[in-house]
Amino acid sequence: MRDRIDEEITFRKLEVLLAYMETENLAKTAEALDVSTVSVHRALHSLEQGMRCALFRHEGRNLKPTDAARTLADVAKEVMALMSDGIRSTREAAGHSSDRLKIGSLYSLTIQTVPDVVIDIKRRRPALQVELVLGSNTELLERLKQGTIDAALMSLPKAEPEIESIPLFxxxxxxxxxxxxxxxxxxxxxxxxxxxxxxxxxxxxxxxxxxxxxxxxxxxxxxxxxxxxxxxxxxxxxxxxxxxxxxxxxxxxxxxxxxxxxxxxxxxxxxxxTIGLSFVRARERDPNILALMAVCRLSARRTR
Structure with a gap:
């Protein structure tokens, strides 16, 4: 069984450690992280408490890293990189801030609305890969709930607690x-x-x-x-x-x-x-959804 990690050891404190190891200067570390020198000192001291060993030795007012601090920093680099990748992968699996956007649409909207929307969103987010999924209102609503599409251009469905809809025209x-x-x-x-x-x-x-x-x-x-x-x-x-x-x-x-x-x-x-854009309410702050909302509103104004 692995040893339990002390609650004093946090990602934020490991971030402070890595920043300090680059400069070995409290003031410069504080400036880089936009915090006070007291906060930097406190974070490093609490890491020592959590590790239950000395990470620094005092030379006047300076803190000099020990071999233990260098070992922890090497591990922290790997941990932070792995966690960053994990967060990105998790968000992409949920469709958040992914480089792909699956838009559902009624067949009838592919004549004008869908081409306008796709062109506009590619202008705003050139790296975004857009995939179009066509279906009936019932099919698109079910796909939204299952998470197999990110948003849908469709007739506004009946009010449902998990679905947000904005009318377009x-x-x-x-x-x-x-x-x-x-x-x-x-x-x-x-x-x-x-x-x-x-x-x-x-x-x-x-x-x-x-x-x-x-x-x-x-x-x-x-x-x-x-x-x-x-x-x-x-x-x-x-x-x-x-x-x-x-x-x-x-x-x-x-x-x-x-x-x-x-x-x-x-x-x-x-x-x-009433034709509108529907998406899962939990994703209303997703950057891709926000961009899609903006271009859909722009398209609706042009067609009025």
């Missing part, structure tokens, strides 16, 4: 139809008039799917859904190909040119998504 939901459809010239769509139509939809877990279900609940009927998909871009392909109609957020308008038309819904079906 709001987005309306539209009726999406292929070019030249019978609905093309309508100013606003009453979904009750679409009872006989076929629809396509995102799968469960996407925030747009929840809006889709709610809109037809208001309309009072269950739509005929020909196909569900797990990505908004194949969904738009299905619409442009005439397989069915759907409901889509305005942020993807124009991605398919004039092949997909976005028509407003009547007021009783109006829905709005």
């Amino acid at each position: 709001e987005d309306d939901i539209f009726f999406a139809a292929p070019a030249g459809s019978p609905y093309a010239n309508q100013e606003a769509i009453d979904l009750r008039d679409c009872r006989h139509e076929r629809f396509v939809s995102l799968s469960e877990g996407f925030v747009t799917y929840r809006g889709f279900v709610e809109a037809f609940r208001v309309a009072g009927f269950t739509p005929d859904v020909a196909m569900t998909v797990g990505d908004i871009f194949p969904l738009m392909n299905l619409v442009s190909g005439g397989l069915g109609y759907t409901l889509l957020p305005g942020r993807v308008r124009g991605f398919f040119g004039d092949k997909v038309q976005f028509i407003p819904l009547q007021s009783q079906y109006l829905m709005r998504q």
